[in-house]
Amino acid sequence: MLFIVIPVFNRWAFTEACLHSLRQQTHADFRVIVVDDGSTDGTGQRLRHDFPEVEVVDGTGQLFWTAGVNAGIRQALRQGADRILTLNNDVVAAPDFVARMLYWAQRLPTALLGPLELDAHTQEPVYGGEVFSWLTHRRQDLLQTLAPEQRQGLHPVTYLPGRGLLIPVAVFAAIGLFDEKRLPHYLADFDFTSMARRHGFPVYVNYDAHLLTYPEESGQEQTRRHRSLRGYYQHLFGIRGGGNLRNFTHFALKNCPTPLVPLFLLNGYARRLTGYFLH
Template sequence: MNYMISIIIPVFNRKEYTRECLLSLGKQTDQRFKVVIVDDGSTDGTEDMLRQEFPEVEVLKGSGSLFWTAGVNMGIRHALKQGAQLIMTMNNDVVTDEHLIEKMYYWHEQKPEALLGALELDANTQQPIFGGERLNWLLNTIEEVLPTLPKDEQKGLHAVTHLPGRGLLIPRVVIEKIGLFDQDRFPHYIADYDYTHTARRAGFELYVNYDARLLTYPEESGERQIRSDKNFKNYYKHLFDLKGGGNLRDFTRFTLKNCPAPYIPFHLANGYTRRLFGYFLK
């Protein structure tokens, strides 16, 4: 195996997170990877920091209007032109466990056409907080995998129905079959779930790799911040803002594109209710 993982990281400001992420990647036990940063108009000195501290990192510049999905797609296109066989999408506000790349390669060799995600740990407590989900369209329920597993089974691969874009390993064969992320319908949130649902329908397996771990900051997400100060302005953002986790337009588009046709009316009604009223309950 003589190829390398191309890690695509879209960034906009928050250079301290980017620095911490890149420093953690520098400590990987397996260094067979390249990092491509897509800097979408940062104004906090990110560009200078990358040039001075991480000259080995490739930096692509956006116009300031890419958001997550178009930024990731720009990086993927660049990597594919360079012959990349494996793509990993990653957010800048994560810290990688030193064995992440090593364990991704190991399980990729066992499942060469599968998409692999990482087990997420809270960066502050070091406790596992996300180990994948399984969506049941018929019942409109999501089963979290992690709470169902005894401690001694929190290892290896666990099948899921969708994966987040944080530490998502995508073989080139997947991209060649289903294309890039859908930046027109989903410019920021839910593009990763849409992509992995699309891949699953196309016949590709999805797993969370519990041996590959990421440290994340759950309180730093845009939606968590919108929910932390509950008021009608933030309620509006929750439902309609591009970075709102309850964005009704994105949810509708996601459902119409991915949900089996017989279940669409119930899924939409259930989802709208949760988004309209759940904001004030959580």
């Protein structure tokens, strides 16, 4: 059984649209667990009233993304899940999204899969995976290297985000859950998928499965939209900071090849210290 796990905190309009899109799936044999981490906008009550088929797990208000996802995964595993799909609430799944993800999952049962992401407003592709160089700290964006006729099927990548990530349960048995202690919010998904790949689980973007996203709604984009010294501090040290130096250090020490760690850290620190004001 496939379980879909969605961590939420407020922003009911996004959660509602996401869950409606799941109701419209052509393949409906799955269960949904929403982890409501102390929402104050009535999300918990609306979930139980408007979506009675959804199981709600209540959080403490301090789970953030990683612990929230883990809470939902633990609940799914207790109920016998054989695959888990982590999903953010600010996405809308195409009607055949689940079917197209499971099509490849059944053919490659040990693979982790992520979708091609489209801008919800323009329908243009915005994220199609990356191949990352630990030596140069550069990302090869597959959307820039693949010709339009190649944008189908599976393409191997270095890591995947968690906003539409299909995971076979064998991965959890091999490497555990997401690292909520060292990576409470950002980078936990890249860390988890990188570790899974090193343990022999292939990692692919599935260009046949489409997920509509709102790039401008990410925490990093909102912080950079109104740049300030306070925002800069949050960027570097806040739990939701996209450039959090502590999180980056943990990610580097866990995933970068050992001989490249010093250079990788220096490069990464420089990018994070200057990138907030340059991009």
